[in-house]
Amino acid sequence: xxxxxxxxxxxxxxxxxxxxxxxxxxxxxKLEGEISAHMMFNGKEHLVWSLxxxxxxxxxxxxxQADAQAAADYGMAYPMGARMMSGNTKQHEALEKGxxxxxxxxxxxxxxxxxxxxxxxxxxxxxxxxxxxxxxxSHACIIDGVRLHMGKRFVYQHNDMASFEKQLERATKLTxxxxxxxxxxTEGVFGMSGAQGKLKEIVALKQKYNFRLLIDDAHGFGTMGxxxxxxxxxxxxxxxIDVYFGTFAxxxxxxxxxxxxxxxxxxFLRYNMRSQxxxxxxxxxxxxxxxxxxxxxxxxxxxREKLWTVARTLQNGLRERGFDIGITNTMVTPVxxxxxxxxxxxxxxxxxxxxxxxxxxxxxxVIPKGLIILRLIPTATxxxxxxQRTLDAYSEVALKLKEGYYKExxxxxxx
Numbered sequence: 001x002x003x004x005x006x007x008x009x010x011x012x013x014x015x016x017x018x019x020x021x022x023x024x025x026x027x028x029x030k031l032e033g034e035i036s037a038h039m040m041f042n043g044k045e046h047l048v049w050s051l052x053x054x055x056x057x058x059x060x061x062x063x064x065q066a067d068a069q070a071a072a073d074y075g076m077a078y079p080m081g082a083r084m085m086s087g088n089t090k091q092h093e094a095l096e097k098g099x100x101x102x103x104x105x106x107x108x109x110x111x112x113x114x115x116x117x118x119x120x121x122x123x124x125x126x127x128x129x130x131x132x133x134x135x136x137x138s139h140a141c142i143i144d145g146v147r148l149h150m151g152k153r154f155v156y157q158h159n160d161m162a163s164f165e166k167q168l169e170r171a172t173k174l175t176x177x178x179x180x181x182x183x184x185x186t187e188g189v190f191g192m193s194g195a196q197g198k199l200k201e202i203v204a205l206k207q208k209y210n211f212r213l214l215i216d217d218a219h220g221f222g223t224m225g226x227x228x229x230x231x232x233x234x235x236x237x238x239x240x241i242d243v244y245f246g247t248f249a250x251x252x253x254x255x256x257x258x259x260x261x262x263x264x265x266x267x268f269l270r271y272n273m274r275s276q277x278x279x280x281x282x283x284x285x286x287x288x289x290x291x292x293x294x295x296x297x298x299x300x301x302x303x304r305e306k307l308w309t310v311a312r313t314l315q316n317g318l319r320e321r322g323f324d325i326g327i328t329n330t331m332v333t334p335v336x337x338x339x340x341x342x343x344x345x346x347x348x349x350x351x352x353x354x355x356x357x358x359x360x361x362x363x364x365x366v367i368p369k370g371l372i373i374l375r376l377i378p379t380a381t382x383x384x385x386x387x388q389r390t391l392d393a394y395s396e397v398a399l400k401l402k403e404g405y406y407k408e409x410x411x412x413x414x415x
Contacts, residue, residue, distance in 0.1 A: 022345075025042075025349075026345060026348065026361065029041060029358075031046075031048060031050075031051075031358070034059055035051065035053060035058040035059050035253075036048075036056075036058075036059060036381050037379065037381045037382045037383070037386055039358075041352065041358055042352070044356060045356065046352065046356050046357065046358040047356055047357050047358065047386055047389060047390065048358045048359075049357070049358065049359040049360075049375075049376040049377055049378070049382075049390070050358055050359055050360045050375075050377060051377060051379065052219070052249065052250040052251075052377055053253050053379050053381065054222060054223050054250055054251040054307055054331065054377075054378075054379055054380065055222060055223075055251050055252075055253070055296075055297060055300075055303040055304060055307060055379070055380050056303060056306075056307075056379055056380035056381040057251070057252060057253040057293050057296060057297070057303075058253035060293075060296060062292055062296060063253070063289060063292050063293055063296070066288060066289050066291075066292035067285060067288075067289040067292075069288075070284060070285035070287075070288035070289055071285040073284075074283075074284040074285055074288075075285075076283050076285060077283065078283065078284045079281050079283075079284060080280070081280060081281065082276070082277060082278060082279055082280060082281060083110075083270075083276065083281045084270075084271070084276075084277055087280060087281030088281065089281075089284065089287070091284065091287050091288060091291070092110055092281065092282065092287055094291070095110065095287055095290060095291055095294070096108040096109060096110055096258065098291075098294060099246070099258050099260060099294070100260050100266075102227075102229055102294075102298065103221070103229050103230055103232075103233075103238075103244050103246065103260050104229065104232070104233070104238035104239070104241075105244055105260035105261055105262070105266075106260075106261070106262045106263045106266070107260065107261065107262070107263045107266035107267070108258045108259065108260040108266060109258060109259050109260075109266050109269055109270050109273075109276075110256060110257075110258050110281075110282055110287075111256060111257040111258060111259060111273075111275075111276060112255075112256055112257075112275070112276065112279050112280070112281075112282055113255070113256065113257065114141065114218060114247035114248070114249055114256070114257035115140070115141040116141075116275050117141075117245070117247075117257045117259065117273075117275065117276075118139075118141035118142060118145055118216055118245055118257075119141055119144050119145040119148065119275070120145070120273045120274060120275035120276065121145065121214065121243070121245060121259055121269065121273065122142065122145025122146060122148065122149065122183075122185065122214070123145055123148045123149070123274075124268075124269055124272050124273050124274075125183055125212075125214070125243070125269075126149055126151065126180075126181075126183050127150075127151065127180070128150040128151040128180075129151060129175075129178040129179055129180030129181075130149075130151050130175070130178075130180040130181050130182070130183060131151060131152045131153065131154065131171040131174050131175055131178075131180060131181075131182050131183070132146055132149055132151070132152075132153040132154070132182075132183050132184075132185060133153070133154050133155075133156060133164070133167045133168060133171050133182060133183070133184045133185070133211070134146055134153065134154075134155055134156070134184070134185040134186065135155070135156060135158055135159065135185070135186045135187065135190075135197065136155050136156065136157055136158045137158040137159075137187075137190055137192065137193065138185060138186070138187060138216070139187060139190075139191065139216060139218070141216070142185055142187075142216055145185075146185070151178075151180065152171070152174055154167040154170055154171055155167070158190075158195075159195060159197065159198050161198060161201050161202075161205075164202065164205075165205060165209075168182070168184075168205065168209045168211065169209075171211070172209055172210070181210070181211070181212065182209070182210065182211035182212070183211065183212055183214060184202065184211050184212065184213045184214070185213075185214045185215075185216070186198075186199070186202065186213075186215055186216075187215065187216045187217070187218075187219075188215050188216065188217030188218075188219065188220035188221075188224065188230055188231030188232065189217065189218075189219035189220040189223075189224065189231055189330045189332065190219075190332075191218070191219050191332060192332075192334065192362065192366075192373070192375070193326055193327065193328060193332070193334060194325075194326065194327075194328025194329070194330045194331070194332030194333060194334060195326070195327050195328060195329065195330070196220075196224075196231055196234070196235070196329055196330060197215065197231065199213075199215065199231060199232055199235045199237050199240075199241070200235045200236070200237050203237050203240035203241070206240065212242040212243070213240070213241055213242050213243070214242065214243040214245065215231070215232065215241055215243070215244060215245065216245045217230045217231050217232070217244060217245060217246050218245070218246065218247040218249070218250055218257075219250055219330065219331075219332060220232075220234070220246075220330070221246035221247065221250070221251060221252075222246075222250065222251025222252060222297050222304070223250075223251050223304060223307065223330070223331060224330065227298070227301075228251070228297060228298070228301070228304050230244065230246065232244065242261060242262075242265070243259060243260070243261045243265065244259070244260045244261065245257065245258070245259050245260075246258055246260070248290055248293070251297060252290060252293040252294065252297065253293065254286060254289060254290050254293060255282070255286055256282050256286065256290065303380045304380070306380040307331060307378060307379060307380045308331065309384075310378040310379070310380070310382045310383075310384070310386075310387060311330075311331040311333065311378040313384055313387050314333055314376060314378055314387045314390070314391075315328065315333055317387060317388075317391045318333070318335060318391065318394070321391060321394070321395055323335050323336075323394065323398070324336040324337075331377070331378050332375070332377065333375070333376040333377070333378060334362075334373045334374075334375050334376075335373065335374045335375070335376065335394065336371060336372070336373055337371070337372040337373075337374065337398065337401060338370060338371060338372065338401075339370070339372050339401055339406065340369070340370065341363050341364065342406075343372070343401060343406040343407060344361055344363050344372040345361070346406040347372070347374075347397050347400070347401055347406050348361045348374070350397055350400070350406070351374075351393060351397055355393040355396075355397070357389075357390060357393050359374050359375060359376055360374070360375045360377075361373070361374060361375075362374075362375055374394075376390070
């Protein structure tokens with residue numbers, strides 16, 4: 001069989017099979033203009049709830065100035081090469097030091113990308129004798145890192161501590177025989193449901209079991225905790241986290257990520273993470289721009305306060321109107337509705353074309369058939385007027401859904 005035959009027969013996989021009618025609108029849409037709560041889509045201005053620009057730093061004037069000046073001073077190429085060979089600078093190291101102090105760790109290491117970074121962290125920390133125990137709703141970057149593991153791995157039901165302990169017991173029996181260790185992986189904030197990982201309850205089990213804990217706090221870094229240091233600060237268990245991962249793509253509105261831990265662990269990662277050893281260092285304009293973003297994240301708590309004002313107003317309003325937003329206790333706001341794929345697409349098109357509201361739609365195979373998630377991402381750039389407009393629109397489309405307005409036949413939707 002020709003290698004490409006299976007691609008033709010598979011029609012692009014579970015998501016890609018819909019590309020002929022969804023591409024450019026539901027998948028790979030183009031949001032244009034200045035990054036903000038209001039952008040252009042399909043030639044019309046839309047109220048946008050799909051960007052993880054939590055603190056509104058993407059177009060902050062001080063950030064734009066720092067980015068532009070750094071690009072003028074250094075160009076986009078410097079430094080050339082991987083950090084280990086020729087791409088290290090004082091600015092990279094200074095950012096690492098500041099990040100480590102902020103999240104309560106001894107040291108930190110910059111990573112070129114968040115997704116790639118997490119995959120590589122998992123791959124580097126464990127060998128075939130070790131066992132991984134991870135949450136069932138972990139992000140794809142964790143899942144792909146786990147897939148690289150040549151040893152055993154056990155998954156526990158999402159945020160279920162009874163299930164978690166059961167898997168710890170299984171892992172402990174195996175490592176007692178193999179002489180390996182146990183790596184537990186969870187998230188600080190689960191980006192789909194908005195639930196916090198049960199960090200406090202997980203670390204409490206360290207008294208009974210021997211394991212190390214890695215948390216992916218992509219959504220929690222900069223948004224959670226008294227100072228924004230993360231979900232481990234929010235849950236008052238900073239000292240119990242062994243390896244902390246944060247990304248710059250969310251609250252920092254940039255590119256890249258970092259991993260933080262004790263000095264010897266970071267040193268090991270620094271010299272053994274293949275995704276970084278063989279990759280070009282973050283360009284200097286991004287590093288300097290990240291320093292400015294980091295400075296604003298720490299010095300302007302009003303940005304985080306604005307984010308939470310918008311998030312709480314939105315979530316309270318949705319609950320008051322009878323919407324199911326699950327168990328979110330973070331800024332991530334999922335709205336759960338019932339309907340099939342074509343009801344979901346018709347409803348989303350109605351929101352965009354007739355209400356000027358752009359939000360992310362989540363359907364099968366990401367979630368079970370018959371469910372729809374309209375995921376809202378509040379930011380500091382949204383206003384309370386934006387919230388009210390969205391609440392009114394959601395009430396109207398929910399009523400339409402209930403009354404069967406979106407039960408169009410497949411041909412009509414695809415048209």
